[in-house]
Amino acid sequence: MNASINVLLFGITRDITGQTAIQHPLAPHARVSDLLIQLHGQYPRLADIRALLVAVNGEYAEPDTKLKSTDEVALIPPVSGG
């Protein structure tokens, strides 16, 4: 049984993927940067976003943050609220 992780999508990442969330396979010891590389492979247009950040459990995360399958991950393209 392979582990997977839930990735929430917002803003332009919804338009690129056509989805509001995806289940993505999670390799053991995977970090945020590993997940991003895989998602870029799957959705090349994600690489066009000039500053794509990742949140883990509702907090901005660093590229070397480790992931576990119970984490809530979210792709955060440049915000435009206010």
Place this chain on the structure above:
Amino acid sequence: MNASINVLLFGITRDITGQTAIQHPLAPHARVSDLLIQLHGQYPRLADIRALLVAVNGEYAEPDTKLKSTDEVALIPPVSGG
């Protein structure tokens, strides 16, 4: 017949004079500074006000502004609105 000028009083100048306006004799060719000197003589406590300005017809006036009897003069102690 002596000319006179109407002087409106506001703020602390009302408390000092006990009035909201006074009629003051107006010498020929009198300027704002002449009027202030006379009023200081009559109400010495006016000299305690750290920056007493004078308005003529609703505009801040200079000490050398000439006065005529039809002018509306007002004593403007430091303002404290807002």
Place this chain on the structure above:
Amino acid sequence: MISLTSNPIDIASAYKYLQADGAGAIDLFLGVVRDNTQARPVDRLEYEAYDRMALSEMKKIADEACRRWNILKFVVIHRTGLLRIGEMAVLIGVSTPHRADAFDATRYIIDTIKQTVPIWKKEVFTDGEIRVNATP
């Protein structure tokens, strides 16, 4: 819109007046009667104005703000008479396309009002003492 009034200032109608299709930002500054001045308990304030000149000086300030910033609409309302704790003494409102102008203009208007507009505040402290012309 510039006014002096002895009635309570209504924020909703000021907001309504400030609306403009090109407005992306509205800043509203409210000057309120606080319960103390330099830690001394205040009971109430009384504002007195040289009405005609207060209006013309407020207009000069608003005109200058309109020269300096891209202002779509503005409201300047100063209350006179007896005011209790929590009541609004002054409302300044500015609508602009972008927010920096709204903040800068509103701040300029209130700062300048406090320097040049012939309105005077009498502070009545809870111990009964009255102070005239304390500049803040």
Place this chain on the structure above:
Amino acid sequence: MISLTSNPIDIASAYKYLQADGAGAIDLFLGVVRDNTQARPVDRLEYEAYDRMALSEMKKIADEACRRWNILKFVVIHRTGLLRIGEMAVLIGVSTPHRADAFDATRYIIDTIKQTVPIWKKEVFTDGEIRVNATP
């Protein structure tokens, strides 16, 4: 008070909430939907938020403002969903004893919200084109 809401923002209740006996100044900033972006006519906006994180990021910003300035009460309300021209997208309100703090804190809060809070705007132009993620 911090909230995200899909209902129209009510300025009167925000003002009521901001009142405090020690407040001498209240600044209210309203971000409003304007009829154009860079001279291009806008029909409507749609705001989408990562709710849980938007709330926690707004709280961080307000907490930091409370550390920097003497704030008595604050209100931060961001609207989500479909907004028409003239509707309020965001309201920031701060009450303080003195006015400089109210202006500085309000401006800090709105500036920082635009940088860090996960809320996204979709602009729908009158010609039907949709633009996502244009940062202002």
